[in-house]
Amino acid sequence: MDCRGNRKLTVAENVRLQDSIHRHDFPGIIMSLPILEMFRRRARNRRKKTRCRKFSGIRNSICATSGKEPNRRSIWRQGSISTLPAAIIDLGCGPGNSTRVLRERWPAAHITGLDSSTAMIEKARQTSDAIDWRIGDIQIWYEPNRFDLIFANASLHWIENHESLTKRLLEAVKPSGIFAFQMPALYNQPVAQAIHDVSESPAWKSHPLSDRYTLRTHTPGEYYDWLAPLSKQLQIWETVYFHELANHEAIVDFYSSTGLKPYLEGLPSAELKNEFKTSVLEAFCNLFPTRRNGKVLFPFRRIFLIAVR
Numbered sequence: 478m479d480c481r482g483n484r485k486l487t488v489a490e491n492v493r494l495q496d497s498i499h500r501h502d503f504p505g506i507i508m509s510l511p512i513l514e515m516f517r518r519r520a521r522n523r524r525k526k527t528r529c530r531k532f533s534g535i536r537n538s539i540c541a542t543s544g545k546e547p548n549r550r551s552i553w554r555q556g557s558i559s560t561l562p563a564a565i566i567d568l569g570c571g572p573g574n575s576t577r578v579l580r581e582r583w584p585a586a587h588i589t590g591l592d593s594s595t596a597m598i599e600k601a602r603q604t605s606d607a608i609d610w611r612i613g614d615i616q617i618w619y620e621p622n623r624f625d626l627i628f629a630n631a632s633l634h635w636i637e638n639h640e641s642l643t644k645r646l647l648e649a650v651k652p653s654g655i656f657a658f659q660m661p662a663l664y665n666q667p668v669a670q671a672i673h674d675v676s677e678s679p680a681w682k683s684h685p686l687s688d689r690y691t692l693r694t695h696t697p698g699e700y701y702d703w704l705a706p707l708s709k710q711l712q713i714w715e716t717v718y719f720h721e722l723a724n725h726e727a728i729v730d731f732y733s734s735t736g737l738k739p740y741l742e743g744l745p746s747a748e749l750k751n752e753f754k755t756s757v758l759e760a761f762c763n764l765f766p767t768r769r770n771g772k773v774l775f776p777f778r779r780i781f782l783i784a785v786r
C-alpha cells in the first residue's frame with residue numbers, strides 16, 4: 478500500500494501501465510524515464526532467469542571479475558546460441574581469478590588459462606588443477622575454430638593493433654561461438670588523460686614520458702566497424718564504476734599498478750618516481766572533488782564487448 482492507502486502495483490503491472498501510457502500518450506518521454514527502465518529491467522531479468530540459463534554466465538563472469546554489470550538485452554537470448562560451451566580459453570588469465578569464475582560457471586567445459594607471465598601462471602597453477610594453464614602471448618596466439626568461448630578480462634589493452642587483434646580473436650572462435658572482452662575505456666578516462674597531461678607539463682617535458690600514454694583501447698564505434706561484418710550478433714556497452722576511496726592518495730595507489738605503472742617505469746630513480754606521483758596527486762585533487770563526508774569518488778569507465786561469430 479502507498480501513503481494514500483492504494484495497493485502498490487506489481488512490477489509487471491507497472492510495466493504494462495507505463496507501456497500503455499507510452500503507446501498512447503507520450504511517446505519518447507515516458508520511454509526515457511529511468512524508473513520505467515528499471516521496471517523493464519526487473520521484469521526482463523525475471524523472464525531471463527526462468528527462460529535461459531545457458532550462456533548467462535558469460536556476463537556474470539565479466540561481472541564477477543570487474544564489478545556489477547549493466548542490465549541490457551542478452552544476445553544469447555536472441556536465438557543463435559543454444560549449446561553449452563565445451564571449450565573455453567581465458568586470454569591474459571593472470572593468477573586465474575577470472576578463469577576460476579569460468580570454471581565454476583561451466584564445470585564440464587575444457588578450460589584453458591593463457592598468460593604471458595610465467596609468475597602469473599605459476600600462481601594460477603597452485604589454485605586449480607582442473608584448468609589447462611599455459612604460458613603464451615596473445616599477440617601471436619591463434620588456434621582457429623577451436624573454442625566456443627574466448628574470454629579476455631582486463632588484458633587486451635596491453636596489446637597493440639586492436640583492429641587485427643580483435644578480428645583474429647573473433648575468427649578463432651567456432652562458428653556461433655563467442656568472443657567477449659572487458660577493458661578500461663582509456664579513450665574516455667579522466668584519470669588517464671590527467672596523467673598524460675602531467676607528463677606533458679613543463680616540469681616533466683624533459684623526460685620522455687608522454688609516449689608512454691599508450692591509448693590501446695578504442696571507441697565502441699571502432700570495434701563495431703571492425704567486428705560487425707564478422708559477427709552474427711554484437712553487443713557493446715560501457716559502465717562507469719564510481720569507486721569510493723578514502724582520499725586522493727588512494728587513487729594514486731589504485732592506479733599505480735595499472736595506468737600509472739608505465740610512466741613510473743620510465744623514470745630512472747625512486748626520487749623522481751615519487752615526485753611524479755606527487756604531481757599526479759595534485760592533478761587528481763583538482764579533478765575529483767572531495768565529497769561531503771571527506772571521501773573521494775573515483776570514476777572508472779570500462780568497455781565490454783560480446784560478439785557472436
Ligand SMILES: C[S@@+](CC[C@H](N)C(=O)[O-])C[C@H]1O[C@@H](n2cnc3c(N)ncnc32)[C@H](O)[C@@H]1O
Nearest residue numbers: 569570571574575592593594614615630632635
Ligand atoms: C589485469 S590482469 C587480468 C587478469 C585476469 N584476466 C583477471 O581478470 O583477473 C592482465 C593480465 O594480462 C596479461 N597479459 C598482458 N599482455 C599479455 C599478452 N600479450 N599475452 C598474454 N597475456 C598478457 C598480464 O600478464 C596480466 O596477467
